[in-house]
Each structure stands twice: as C-alpha cells, then as structure tokens.
Amino acid sequence: MGSEFDPDFIQKPDQRPNLDISEAESIPIIDLSPLLTSPFIPGDDTLPIRTLVAEIKAACSEVGFLQVINHGVPIELLERVQSAAKEFFALPTEEKRRVRRDDENFLGYYDMENTKNVRDWKEVFDFAVNNPMIVPTSSEVKETRVQEISNRWPEYPKDMRDACIEYAKAVEKLAFKLLELMAMSLDLPAKRLNGYFKDSLSRVRLNRYPACPSPDLALGVGPHKDQGALTVLAQDEVGGLDVKRKSDGQWVRVKPAPNSYVINIGDLIQVWSNDKYESTEHRVSLNSERERFSFPFFFDPAHHIIMKPLDELVTEDNPAKYNEFSWGRFYRSRRSSNFQKMGVENLQISHFRKNN
Numbered sequence: 054m055g056s057e058f059d060p061d062f063i064q065k066p067d068q069r070p071n072l073d074i075s076e077a078e079s080i081p082i083i084d085l086s087p088l089l090t091s092p093f094i095p096g097d098d099t100l101p102i103r104t105l106v107a108e109i110k111a112a113c114s115e116v117g118f119l120q121v122i123n124h125g126v127p128i129e130l131l132e133r134v135q136s137a138a139k140e141f142f143a144l145p146t147e148e149k150r151r152v153r154r155d156d157e158n159f160l161g162y163y164d165m166e167n168t169k170n171v172r173d174w175k176e177v178f179d180f181a182v183n184n185p186m187i188v189p190t191s192s193e194v195k196e197t198r199v200q201e202i203s204n205r206w207p208e209y210p211k212d213m214r215d216a217c218i219e220y221a222k223a224v225e226k227l228a229f230k231l232l233e234l235m236a237m238s239l240d241l242p243a244k245r246l247n248g249y250f251k252d253s254l255s256r257v258r259l260n261r262y263p264a265c266p267s268p269d270l271a272l273g274v275g276p277h278k279d280q281g282a283l284t285v286l287a288q289d290e291v292g293g294l295d296v297k298r299k300s301d302g303q304w305v306r307v308k309p310a311p312n313s314y315v316i317n318i319g320d321l322i323q324v325w326s327n328d329k330y331e332s333t334e335h336r337v338s339l340n341s342e343r344e345r346f347s348f349p350f351f352f353d354p355a356h357h358i359i360m361k362p363l364d365e366l367v368t369e370d371n372p373a374k375y376n377e378f379s380w381g382r383f384y385r386s387r388r389s390s391n392f393q394k395m396g397v398e399n400l401q402i403s404h405f406r407k408n409n
C-alpha cells in the first residue's frame with residue numbers, strides 16, 4: 054500500500070463512514086459457561102442450556118450479531134496467532150508476496166481485495182481449516198469439475214503454521230457448539246446441521262488494517278454480509294467493526310470486550326432458516342493513528358451441499374422463500390469477485406429469492 058492516498062480506496066459518498074459513530078449497546082454478550090461446566094449433551098434440556106438457547110434465539114432473530122465469553126478457546130492459542138500475524142505482516146512486501154494468492158488459489162497473502170468493487174484498506178492472510186480444500190473450479194452454472202486448493206505457509210515466522218492450525222481447531226470446536234445451539238434455537242435436533250460441515254470450506258483470515266490517512270473516505274472492509282453459515286471473530290482492542298442496526302438502519306460500533314468472540318449470522322443460515330434469522334450488514338472503519346488486527350473464522354460447509362430452506366422449517370403457510378442453489382458455486386463466485394474488480398454486481402442470496 055503506497056503512502057499517497059489512492060482513489061481506488063474511496064467509497065461512494067453514501068457509503069462513507071461517520072467518524073463520530075456511537076458504540077452499540079444492543080449487541081448481546083452471551084456467557085457460554087454452561088457449556089463448559091456440564092459436558093454439553095446434544096438435546097440437553099437442563100435449565101442453563103434452555104436459557105442459553107433462548108438467548109441465542111433472541112440475538113439471532115433480533116440483531117444477527119452477538120459476543121460470547123467463557124467460550125472455551127484458550128487465550129494462549131489466540132496470543133500465538135496474534136504474535137505470528139504481527140511478525141508476518143511486518144515482513145517486507147516481496148517476502149509476503151511469495152505466498153500471495155492468485156486466480157487459481159485464493160489462499161495465502163493478499164493486499165488488493167475489493168468488497169463490492171471498491172478496494173479495502175487492509176492486508177490479509179487466508180488459510181483453510183481442511184487442507185486441501187475442495188471447491189468447484191468455477192462459479193459457472195454448468196460447472197461440474199472440482200479442484201483442490203492448498204494452504205501456502207510463509208517461511209517466517211517459523212511457528213506461524215502450527216500456531217494457526219492449532220488455533221483453527223479450537224475455534225472450529227466453538228463454531229460447532231454455536232451451530233448446535235442455533236439448531237436447537239430453531240427447534241431442530243442439536244446436530245441437525247453438523248453433517249454439512251464434513252469436508253468444510255471453513256477458512257481463517259488474518260486481517261491487518263493499517264492506520265489510514267483518510268478514514269473518512271475509505272473502509273477496511275466495505276459494507277457486506279458474510280456469505281457462509283456463521284463467523285467467529287477475534288478482534289483487538291482498537292475497534293472498528295460497525296454493524297448496521299436492524300431497528301433503525303444506523304451504523305453502530307461493536308465495543309471490543311476482553312477475551313470474547315464476535316459471532317454473526319451469514320447468508321447460509323438466513324436461507325436455511327427461511328429468513329427466521331437474517332444475516333446483518335457490517336463494515337470495518339479505520340483509524341488514522343492505530344493499526345488494527347482481527348481474525349475471523351468463516352464457518353462454511355462442504356462445496357457439494359445445496360442451499361435451500363430446511364424442509365422442517367417450510368410449511369404450507371410459510372413456503373420456501375429461496376430457490377435451490379449450489380453452495381459451492383455461490384462460494385466460488387464470491388472468491389473470484391473479491392479478487393478482481395468485476396464491474397458487475399456480485400452474486401447475492403437476493404438473486405435466489407422467490408417472488409412468492
């Protein structure tokens with residue numbers, strides 16, 4: 054990223070951030086300790102679990118975002134990833150570009166990502182939780198071919214790979230617990246959705262948002278909704294994640310809470326739940342003085358599943374609101390549109406919505 058402010062980063066006037074944004078009071082903090090103290094048995098009907106499920110239901114249906122504490126991910130694992138990420142992003146650009154992503158393989162380092170065709174002020178490093186990851190070769194409607202995509206690890210820092218893999222395993226466990234709570238909150242068996250995540254496309258992203266000379270014009274990530282099932286995000290104390298409040302459409306900042314994860318619903322849960330739970334728009338605002346780090350875990354199922362409302366949640370009175378679509382191709386289309394400015398609108402779930 055050059056020191057001169059590049060017009061590629063400038064958001065359209067109606068998308069630019071308001072710098073005196075207020076901190077959200079409305080993002081619920083949910084204490085997951087009932088899952089730690091008693092071993093979590095799927096379908097568990099004890100009062101602490103029922104209370105937790107009710108809290109998850111309220112947060113998912115009203116806000117689409119929540120924070121969890123007492124989540125069971127050891128802090129040391131996150132700290133190792135934080136140090137590795139700081140060391141990696143501090144390397145010279147040529148060194149980072151040795152593990153740069155390309156058209157074929159979207160894993161690795163990248164510093165030119167776009168969201169909705171405007172460049173984000175950030176650099177990222179992505180790795181797959183299941184390596185190699187199997188994805189459709191393209192997002193073409195008739196595509197039946199798949200390809201394997203493998204992680205690329207830098208030579209330095211030496212322990213980045215081990216730190217990242219160990220961290221991802223622990224966060225994946227948390228993601229499964231959240232998925233089970235969400236399934237229960239939709240009156241489904243706890244493990245109803247778990248099978249879709251065998252050979253998952255889950256990915257961890259290390260984000261660095263450098264201090265920006267024009268935080269009034271650019272964004273770290275432009276307004277978007279996450280595409281997959283759910284996102285489990287660790288953020289540092291700087292703050293900058295803004296959520297569009299559903300009740301009045303105002304942008305509010307998620308206040309960083311120590312040793313917590315921010316969880317948000319993605320498009321896939323919106324489709325599965327037939328709109329009971331909606332994915333929420335969010336963005337990343339920048340800071341003129343401080344860099345910020347965040348590490349989202351995108352919990353995404355295997356490529357071969359079909360995106361459609363779950364049969365159990367569709368009735369005559371509440372018919373399916375979406376046409377069926379290949380999840381793998383939807384996933385692939387977003388990876389390509391992030392890579393290049395396409396000059397066309399990205400594929401969104403609204404394109405699969407039925408007009409009933």
Ligand SMILES: O=C(O)CCC(=O)C(=O)O
Binds near residue numbers: 279293294337
């Ligand atoms: O960095 C953050 O806080 C959020 C990043 C994000 O929304 C994304 O990468 O999808």
Ligand SMILES: [Fe+2]
Binds near residue numbers: 277278279335
């Ligand atoms: Fe996001």
